[in-house]
Amino acid sequence: MVDRLVYDLLSPEALRNPHPIYAELRKEAPVYRVIDPEMKVPVWLITRYDDSVDFLKDSRFSKDLGKQMPPGNDGGMMNDAAAAINKHMLMADPPDHTRLRALVSKAFTPRVIENLRPRIQQIADDLIAQMQARGSADLIADYALPLPITVIAELLGIPLADQERFRYWSQTIVLGGLRGENPDAVATAALEFIMYFHEMFDRRRAAPQDDLLTGLVTAKEAGDQLDPQELLSMVFLLLVAGHETTVNLIGNGTLALLEHPDQMAKLKADPALMKPALEEMLRYNGPVGLSTMRWALEDLTLHGQPIRKGDQVAAVLLAANRDPQEFPDPDAFDITRTPNRHIAFGAGIHYCLGAPLARLEGAIAIDTLLRRLPGLHLTVPASQIEWTESLLLHGMKALPIAF
Numbered sequence: 001m002v003d004r005l006v007y008d009l010l011s012p013e014a015l016r017n018p019h020p021i022y023a024e025l026r027k028e029a030p031v032y033r034v035i036d037p038e039m040k041v042p043v044w045l046i047t048r049y050d051d052s053v054d055f056l057k058d059s060r061f062s063k064d065l066g067k068q069m070p071p072g073n074d075g076g077m078m079n080d081a082a083a084a085i086n087k088h089m090l091m092a093d094p095p096d097h098t099r100l101r102a103l104v105s106k107a108f109t110p111r112v113i114e115n116l117r118p119r120i121q122q123i124a125d126d127l128i129a130q131m132q133a134r135g136s137a138d139l140i141a142d143y144a145l146p147l148p149i150t151v152i153a154e155l156l157g158i159p160l161a162d163q164e165r166f167r168y169w170s171q172t173i174v175l176g177g178l179r180g181e182n183p184d185a186v187a188t189a190a191l192e193f194i195m196y197f198h199e200m201f202d203r204r205r206a207a208p209q210d211d212l213l214t215g216l217v218t219a220k221e222a223g224d225q226l227d228p229q230e231l232l233s234m235v236f237l238l239l240v241a242g243h244e245t246t247v248n249l250i251g252n253g254t255l256a257l258l259e260h261p262d263q264m265a266k267l268k269a270d271p272a273l274m275k276p277a278l279e280e281m282l283r284y285n286g287p288v289g290l291s292t293m294r295w296a297l298e299d300l301t302l303h304g305q306p307i308r309k310g311d312q313v314a315a316v317l318l319a320a321n322r323d324p325q326e327f328p329d330p331d332a333f334d335i336t337r338t339p340n341r342h343i344a345f346g347a348g349i350h351y352c353l354g355a356p357l358a359r360l361e362g363a364i365a366i367d368t369l370l371r372r373l374p375g376l377h378l379t380v381p382a383s384q385i386e387w388t389e390s391l392l393l394h395g396m397k398a399l400p401i402a403f
């Protein structure tokens with residue numbers, strides 16, 4: 001029974017609403033081994049809230065693929081080009097993780113991020129003006145996606161004209177790589193990405209600017225702290241993590257409001273509710289379905305379930321965030337919910353570095369949308385919206401709207 005449920009997770013209905021399946025797993029099989037329908041490898045899925053938090057903080061699990069495989073062999077999970085951009089903090093354990101994270105953490109503190117507010121507001125206003133000129137839009141392609149891409153590209157110091165290419169590279173490498181689809185396209189995209197950034201690094205070394213790319217290149221040269229592969233991987237992680245997720249916060253958050261007109265009206269009447277409302281959007285239908293994989297460093301037991309050394313494990317963030325043990329009436333969308341200790345940004349040492357930026361972008365994007373487009377509505381029934389075929393990222397392919 002449970003097996004059938006898991007294999008249904010990539011069905012169109014479950015992609016749109018995986019919660020009934022996760023509720024069943026939470027109840028019947030809270031640590032459950034499946035063959036990952038995307039990556040075709042066995043993985044244990046954790047679905048309860050407490051178990052997920054404990055797991056994400058548990059140092060008996062590793063994120064370093066190198067510790068699991070003999071050197072040069074990743075078990076066929078990555079081609080060479082993709083492997084070259086995977087030496088980043090989200091694939092590292094301490095002390096490497098600590099060093100890599102420290103190098104960029106100064107650029108992402110709430111105070112530094114708050115300085116970006118006027119620019120993010122301007123980007124949101126410009127995108128709204130373009131949508132207004134057309135009268136209808138796809139909220140994903142025309143708003144939710146360009147906003148975070150523009151912000152992270154500007155933060156790094158990447159020219160506007162190259163942004164289309166980033167979107168292509170990042171989507172091809174992330175989604176294509178995950179699903180094992182068309183390895184040639186994934187390898188080509190990774191190679192193009194690598195070549196482009198080698199050139200950008202050279203340019204910044206020759207002519208430093210006031211941007212993050214220069215900061216990363218200089219950090220390497222001053223303290224010999226980032227090797228070339230780490231440099232490239234860091235940029236890749238920031239680009240991917242910086243927009244494949246925030247786009248889903250804006251998209252899923254807007255959809256939740258459109259499907260709950262009472263909550264939308266409450267928020268419009270009192271914009272100060274945006275803070276708790278955004279947290280509820282992150283909890284109710286978060287942008288990231290699963291944590292990334294961890295590997296058990298030793299034989300151990302999780303919720304009574306023996307796990308063998310080397311086994312892969314992931315926490316289902318969407319399931320944990322609807323656990324009735326932690327959230328009363330978990331399927332209700334309540335923008336005033338308190339407390340709301342969701343784990344949409346993960347937990348433990350890999351807790352999302354970009355959370356302050358994501359929260360600011362999400363709040364500005366949704367506030368601007370509600371203020372400037374008061375007649376906002378869907379132009380297709382919600383049941384007809386297509387969702388991305390991924391368990392890792394939880395978001396819509398398109399969200400047709402008019403106003």
Ligand code: HEM
Binds near residue numbers: 238241288352358
């Ligand atoms: C709503 C948007 C976002 C969500 C829901 C989100 C979610 C997450 C989650 C769940 C993790 C932990 C994954 C794991 O432990 O397996 C993570 C890590 C990370 N995120 Fe985000 N993220 C978002 C936006 C961003 C942004 C805007 C940036 C940066 C520009 C960013 C940068 C990172 C980085 C660098 C890590 C790795 C941290 C580490 O390994 O120490 N994220 N994110």
